[in-house]
Amino acid sequence: MNRDFTEAELHRYARHIILPEIGGEGQAKLRAAKVLVIGAGGLGTPLLQYLGAAGVGTLGVVDHDTVALSNLQRQVIHRTADVGAAKVESARRALGEINPEVRVVAHQARLTPENALALVSDYDIVADGSDNFATRYLLTDACYFAQKTLVAAAILRFEAQLSTYKPHLGPPHPCYRCVFPEPPPPESVPSCAQAGVLGAMAGTMGAWQATEVVKEILGVGESLSGKLLLYDALDARVERLAITRRPDCPLCGAQPAITSLDSPLAQASYAEVYCGD
Ligand code: ZN
Numbered sequence: 001m002n003r004d005f006t007e008a009e010l011h012r013y014a015r016h017i018i019l020p021e022i023g024g025e026g027q028a029k030l031r032a033a034k035v036l037v038i039g040a041g042g043l044g045t046p047l048l049q050y051l052g053a054a055g056v057g058t059l060g061v062v063d064h065d066t067v068a069l070s071n072l073q074r075q076v077i078h079r080t081a082d083v084g085a086a087k088v089e090s091a092r093r094a095l096g097e098i099n100p101e102v103r104v105v106a107h108q109a110r111l112t113p114e115n116a117l118a119l120v121s122d123y124d125i126v127a128d129g130s131d132n133f134a135t136r137y138l139l140t141d142a143c144y145f146a147q148k149t150l151v152a153a154a155i156l157r158f159e160a161q162l163s164t165y166k167p168h169l170g171p172p173h174p175c176y177r178c179v180f181p182e183p184p185p186p187e188s189v190p191s192c193a194q195a196g197v198l199g200a201m202a203g204t205m206g207a208w209q210a211t212e213v214v215k216e217i218l219g220v221g222e223s224l225s226g227k228l229l230l231y232d233a234l235d236a237r238v239e240r241l242a243i244t245r246r247p248d249c250p251l252c253g254a255q256p257a258i259t260s261l262d263s264p265l266a267q268a269s270y271a272e273v274y275c276g277d
Pocket of ligand 1: 167178253
């Protein structure tokens with residue numbers, strides 16, 4: 001790995017490099033890292049801003065959507081002037097202004113069972129900032145088969161959850177399906193568009209997710225694998241639950257029902273309509 005930094009890089013990352021847990025070696029790891037962020041929305045935009053500012057060398061962004069006025073209450077990378085523009089292009093423009101050292105790869109597409117494996121395979125770590133169960137399950141399965149670590153957050157109203165999944169490393173690491181084997185019925189869970197979401201909470205969780213991505217790249221601290229963080233903003237309370245790998249998990253268990261993205265149980269999980277908010 002190239003550990004040579006320009007004078008400008010040494011200044012830009014000085015507050016990282018001085019940390020014993022990061023140093024020049026850690027900063028070089030960040031520069032060499034490739035992270036794929038799913039969604040340039042509420043979670044994705046603060047996530048991209050912090051990963052870009054931190055000097056993560058390659059940032060992929062997957063989003064098919066355009067910026068809407070109702071996004072700006074929480075999707076802080078986009079400006080009023082960006083309304084109508086592709087979110088991935090708005091994000092690329094903003095990241096270029098924050099840190100021109102970062103290579104941004106814009107994937108203006110929906111994540112689908114057809115493109116998911118190829119997309120995640122090009123990156124080291126995947127961060128899920130999507131807003132729907134279909135994408136969450138698709139990413140869970142694709143990351144398992146492509147052997148990529150997945151850092152996933154979700155927010156709704158005043159509540160959020162966050163965890164890191166790396167079941168490809170074997171026990172004791174659980175996957176998302178160990179905790180939630182199948183999606184809930186679509187009518188039982190409202191979307192952010194239907195139920196609302198506190199804008200600042202997207203920032204709280206996106207920044208927290210960025211912290212966990214950076215920790216995974218550096219290999220420092222305690223991984224969130226095997227733990228589920230639950231945040232209740234109204235109560236200002238965070239809980240950390242232990243989650244365990246299930247021997248009968250449909251994905252990472254001993255006799256998995258899901259052996260590819262084409263497995264019927266897998267396909268059923270992706271059937272829910274993508275709401276794109
Ligand atoms: Zn599992």
